[in-house]
Amino acid sequence: QSALTQPASVSGSPEQSITISCTGSSSDVGAYKFVSWYQQYPGKAPKLIIYDVTKRPSGVSNRFSGSKSGNTASLTISGLQAEDEADYYCSSYTRSSTWVFGGGTKLTVL
Amino acid sequence: EVQLVESGGGLVQPGGSLRLSCATSGFTFSNFEMVWVRQAPGKGLEWVSYIDSTGDTLFYTESVKGRFLISRDNAKNSLYLQMNSLRGEDTSVYYCARPSPDSSGWRAFDYWGQGTLVTVSS
Numbered sequence: 001q002s003a004l005t006q007p008a009s010v011s012g013s014p015e016q017s018i019t020i021s022c023t024g025s026s027s028d029v030g031a032y033k034f035v036s037w038y039q040q041y042p043g044k045a046p047k048l049i050i051y052d053v054t055k056r057p058s059g060v061s062n063r064f065s066g067s068k069s070g071n072t073a074s075l076t077i078s079g080l081q082a083e084d085e086a087d088y089y090c091s092s093y094t095r096s097s098t099w100v101f102g103g104g105t106k107l108t109v110l
Numbered sequence: 111e112v113q114l115v116e117s118g119g120g121l122v123q124p125g126g127s128l129r130l131s132c133a134t135s136g137f138t139f140s141n142f143e144m145v146w147v148r149q150a151p152g153k154g155l156e157w158v159s160y161i162d163s164t165g166d167t168l169f170y171t172e173s174v175k176g177r178f179l180i181s182r183d184n185a186k187n188s189l190y191l192q193m194n195s196l197r198g199e200d201t202s203v204y205y206c207a208r209p210s211p212d213s214s215g216w217r218a219f220d221y222w223g224q225g226t227l228v229t230v231s232s
Contacts, residue, residue: 033214
């Protein structure tokens with residue numbers, strides 16, 4: 001199972017919006033609505049910020065939103081804040097009853 | 111409060127074995143599937159293994175099949191990962207994680223442990 005494809009890095013200025021893409025295949029991203037996104041700070045455990053493509057866990061800012069079209073999912077962060085600077089990972093459940101993660105995207109807030 | 115606490119990591123020689131544990135609290139462990147996820151130094155996340163709530167159904171990523179064994183003890187609210195024939199590429203921080211009941215298929219992970227570092231080196 002190959003990792004999902006994410007851009008290695010993205011950047012944006014405060015208050016701007018950015019979008020991180022996550023491309024898989026018809027065996028994972030395109031197969032189910034089970035795409036999730038995680039935020040990870042250096043040395044810390046990942047934190048779930050989006051699940052089931054578009055849903056936000058309780059307590060997660062509504063500046064985070066998710067979407068999917070075909071085999072590509074996307075995470076959008078609006079109104080960028082300095083605290084959003086972190087690594088972001090997408091994940092998808094697969095037809096093989098396994099999970100696959102993306103390679104991760106480092107977000108820099110300029 | 112939900113808590114997941116991993117232990118058992120350390121330095122091991124190639125070909126050696128190690129058993130990781132994940133002690134849980136704050137939720138009814140016996141009702142939940144569980145997974146292990148790892149992260150090599152400076153690299154991304156990689157799903158490693160899955161176990162259903164009873165321990166009857168197990169899945170592994172290809173690279174660890176035949177070498178790693180996931181198990182659980184519902185009486186002790188604990189998850190385990192027995193790692194044998196360890197290789198350098200197994201060097202990672204290993205996280206246990208709980209699938210979210212809010213996810214319609216329980217296919218996202220809402221609680222993670224702090225991780226335990228496994229270093230495979232001579």
